[in-house]
Amino acid sequence: MKYDLETFELIGGVILLLAFASTIGAILKVRFKDAATLKVIENLNDRIRAWWIMVGVFGFGLMLGPVGTVALFTFMSFLALREYITLIPSKRGDHRALFWGFFIVTPIQYILVANHWYGLFSIFIPVYVYMLIPIRNVIAGDWQHFLERTARIQWGLMVCVYFVSYAPALLTLKLQNYEGQNAKLLFFFVCVVQMSDVFQYVWGKLCGRHKIAPNISPNKTVEGLFGGILSASFLGMALWWATPFSPWQAFGMSLVITIMGFFGGLTMSAIKRDRGVKDYGNFIAGHGGMLDRIDSLCFAAPVFFHLTRYFFTHS
Amino acid sequence: MIATLIAFITRVFTGAHAKWLGSPPPANKPTVYFANHTSNLDMVLLWAVLPNHIRAKTRPAAARDYWEKNAIRRYLAGSVFKAILIERKKVTRSNNPIVQLVQTLDEQTSIIIFPEGGRSATDEMMPFKSGLFHLATERPNTKFVPVFIQNLNRVMPKGEVLPIPLLCSVVFGSALVLDPAENKAAFLARAREAVINLSKS
Numbered sequence: 001m002k003y004d005l006e007t008f009e010l011i012g013g014v015i016l017l018l019a020f021a022s023t024i025g026a027i028l029k030v031r032f033k034d035a036a037t038l039k040v041i042e043n044l045n046d047r048i049r050a051w052w053i054m055v056g057v058f059g060f061g062l063m064l065g066p067v068g069t070v071a072l073f074t075f076m077s078f079l080a081l082r083e084y085i086t087l088i089p090s091k092r093g094d095h096r097a098l099f100w101g102f103f104i105v106t107p108i109q110y111i112l113v114a115n116h117w118y119g120l121f122s123i124f125i126p127v128y129v130y131m132l133i134p135i136r137n138v139i140a141g142d143w144q145h146f147l148e149r150t151a152r153i154q155w156g157l158m159v160c161v162y163f164v165s166y167a168p169a170l171l172t173l174k175l176q177n178y179e180g181q182n183a184k185l186l187f188f189f190v191c192v193v194q195m196s197d198v199f200q201y202v203w204g205k206l207c208g209r210h211k212i213a214p215n216i217s218p219n220k221t222v223e224g225l226f227g228g229i230l231s232a233s234f235l236g237m238a239l240w241w242a243t244p245f246s247p248w249q250a251f252g253m254s255l256v257i258t259i260m261g262f263f264g265g266l267t268m269s270a271i272k273r274d275r276g277v278k279d280y281g282n283f284i285a286g287h288g289g290m291l292d293r294i295d296s297l298c299f300a301a302p303v304f305f306h307l308t309r310y311f312f313t314h315s
Numbered sequence: 316m317i318a319t320l321i322a323f324i325t326r327v328f329t330g331a332h333a334k335w336l337g338s339p340p341p342a343n344k345p346t347v348y349f350a351n352h353t354s355n356l357d358m359v360l361l362w363a364v365l366p367n368h369i370r371a372k373t374r375p376a377a378a379r380d381y382w383e384k385n386a387i388r389r390y391l392a393g394s395v396f397k398a399i400l401i402e403r404k405k406v407t408r409s410n411n412p413i414v415q416l417v418q419t420l421d422e423q424t425s426i427i428i429f430p431e432g433g434r435s436a437t438d439e440m441m442p443f444k445s446g447l448f449h450l451a452t453e454r455p456n457t458k459f460v461p462v463f464i465q466n467l468n469r470v471m472p473k474g475e476v477l478p479i480p481l482l483c484s485v486v487f488g489s490a491l492v493l494d495p496a497e498n499k500a501a502f503l504a505r506a507r508e509a510v511i512n513l514s515k516s
Contacts, residue, residue, distance in 0.1 A: 078480075082330070082480050082481060082482060083482065085479075085481055086466065086481045086482040090469060092472045092473075092474075092475075095469075095472055095475050095479065098479045099477055099479050102479055102480060281330075281482060
């Protein structure tokens, strides 16, 4: 991977943006005195602080090259899976299958990604692990709620490991006139997907009126959704120079990323609601758990990967 | 040093930290921590999440037959957890566990006990054994802190050897003290109820 001027411009841009956010946060903290507002501002500042750390960790991973990036996403999958399985009821008969999921399936999936083995990493979990889990559970011999138990584990591995692994898999694509620059593509993707969450939050707070999914996620509004999706898509368009896309292609890709991200967040919220919790964990202050942070990334990564692969790789 | 390291590794693997609903007791006042028992790791986890200065002055009560089985367990029980090894099978006047535990309290050291007496195989907690009450009558001013350990039975269920890294939580409730008017059954029921209530928090 090479680090050209554009990479440094992207990194510099993020640092400036965060510095700007931190300054605003500090000013707001001095400006407002009443307890209720201060609580909101404190939460905001917590989030900004967490962003510094997340950006630092992500930047560090990218800097270590493809192996570092894959290792970083392996760790993220591991934490996400752990939060998911903690929340989902399992029985003693699932123990061995879960052990396989954590310590065998997750590392193998990422080793395949690191080795650019597209033919296998794209079917390993949906086909082979899909069969392995029920086989392991059958050997354990507990038939009660067999289908639910098996499906829950399969689902967790798909969302937390398989979907997430498509993000670092972006580094393996061979794109026209873009050799050795894929780190910027990953950066573009993560930036759009995460900023879409931020923009939806901000637009929702500023002018959210009409609830879009009151049963599942009462804080999400139509205004927040459209404002967020459009803002993030224009941001993606503005970053076209760092991607293999033209400006309008970058806009279209961002639109797909943000829409899939929205449905990812909504789906993972439905599971949380069903289990009666607000967050998957408390790993990151102000953000909940790892899975709360990457729920939109999970659903967007495979779609972005395949669109890019289909339309922009040379064979 | 090794104890601090083992406590740290345990906390990382289980993602657990102590959640105090009451205030943590001062380290110089001997306290009895009592908890639900679903896994062999219960004792280790409860011990690991205690703040360092409290952990240094706390000893868990543990079954002698289990912890003296081999050299590693003997080392861990003796040098790391500084467990009070108690007899489960042949209890005589000279090795009465209550005497050992009272002695430990008198040395200004807190203790960890699992009053169900064994690991519950179901989600339901078993009735408490009377030891908790005897401790309370021997040393009436001692504070009894209820503790609920969640999810650890899923990390390593009974009969499994390999743990999976699920998130656990350890909730500490507000301390109970024996009411002089209270009989054995009432105190044990109140103590058990306190742990059950934490499970709902």
